[in-house]
Amino acid sequence: xxxxxxxxxxxxxxxxxxxxxxxxxxxxxxxxxxxxxxxxxxxxxxxxxxxxxxxxxxxxxxxxxxxxxxxxxxxxxxxxxxxxxxx
Numbered sequence: 001x002x003x004x005x006x007x008x009x010x011x012x013x014x015x016x017x018x019x020x021x022x023x024x025x026x027x028x029x030x031x032x033x034x035x036x037x038x039x040x041x042x043x044x045x046x047x048x049x050x051x052x053x054x055x056x057x058x059x060x061x062x063x064x065x066x067x068x069x070x071x072x073x074x075x076x077x078x079x080x081x082x083x084x085x086x087x
Contacts, residue, residue, distance in 0.1 A: 011051075012060030019050030 025031035026046040033040055033049070040046050055061045 009060070010062060012054075014057065014059035015051060015054040015061045018054035018057070018059065019047055022046045022050030022053070 022031055023046050026040050029039060031040040031046055031049065032038060040049065051061050
């Protein structure tokens with residue numbers, strides 16, 4: 001059996017309020033992303049925005065996960081998918 005985790009909260013109450021507010025704004029169609037200013041449609045993005053705002057306010061939110069090294073550009077350099085040109 002796996003070891004039982006303690007009942008400690010991962011996110012604080014203030015963080016959940018911020019996420020709740022972001023989700024309501026998304027549902028009503030008024031939530032916009034910070035960079036492009038476009039309307040947010042995905043649930044995951046709304047949650048990320050809520051957590052980010054809570055983090056700025058100093059609420060109890062774990063820090064962001066580290067991004068993977070490389071990304072899309074390096075996959076092309078490594079020789080991802082090669083297409084042969086026909087003449």
